[in-house]
Amino acid sequence: MLWLVVNPFIFRPIDRPAHWIEKGVLGERLWLGRNEAAAVYKWSLRVLLLLGLVGLAGMIAGMVTLNLWLAIGGALVVMVAQIVRLRRFADIYNLYISNL
Template sequence: MTFERKLSKLYQMDDQAWARHANPWSVWSRNTVLPLLIAAFWSREWLGYGAIVPVVLAIAWAIVNPHIFSRPASIDNWASKCVYGERVWLNRDRVPVPAAHRLAPNILSGVAAVGSLLVIAGVVLLDPWMTALGAAFVYGGKLWFLDRMVWLYEDMKDHPAYRALGTTTPSSRPADGGERA
């Protein structure tokens, strides 16, 4: 099981949730999660233990975001294709992806992970420059990763396992390989 599939299960991402998350509003509004988390954890300086409230709210936003938007009317846009590319990527242990798509996503995830460590250190140390540098690495790595997911989706959308992705009728077998309820 891929790490991404484990995260998908943690966020309770079934076919419906993936379809809703493909809404560009969901994709773009997820970019608010990191600044909200940074501000929430930084607020410990002003709120003390009361900072738990904004931290919980920021985490709740991260969890509910993929579930609250409606399915997009069309997936003929960059943001929606990012989401469907992520579905293809998380399923790569069951449906192999072309060789051209195997290395870059891992490198870009590593860039974002290094950025996350810098953000954490910056927030702990209350260092705005380290936090900002980390956030730049997170966003740079993640947005470039998402751009690669568009490319992956475009290359894989005609594969039998993915033909139904992005349609109004879910496939008979989920692209993430999970079981239907």
Template structure:
């Protein structure tokens, strides 16, 4: 669902595999949290940084050139995510499913804690939620590197095509 909302195409995925794209996206959730918290200081003007971050979230996978090499952790994580979206139900990748589900649940729980902390202006709760969500996201990205490695052993690349 998020992939469709982001309008991810094969060309967009190629660009998103650039490590600059992946690493700059890691900062999105903390920046979004800070922008939401800024309502304390700047009131409704907080919608400006929130809007800028939402726009950056959409623009980011499109703005960087395809990487010269995918021989790095971030590129492999992004490519693994791409593979997972298409082939995650295959028997060769089935051993990843329980971990992916657990990390997705953990990330969602962290995001809920973050949201509640932001709404209530409870800094410890917001920071705890952000830490849990970020830890789950990075751990899931590391799992996608593993998915990428496993998938390369079972099928040739490219594995992603949204129309199939």
């Protein structure tokens, strides 16, 4: 919760994205706004969300059962799925910009 409060003061607003992660943030905004460019990636983003939820379940199960490898494996799946989702959001942004 503290990070959500402090984050806007640490990082400046993005005017012209230079890196794929900045484009990913703006692409996520397009996705949330139901932009037409985002519809192309609808299926893959849902699969990645499902994969992340499976990883989250594995991570929680690993923590509850004190299984270190299951917890680490689940966390790894969550992180990889989220990074790939962010990359898809960057693709949405690039597609949107190319259609302007």
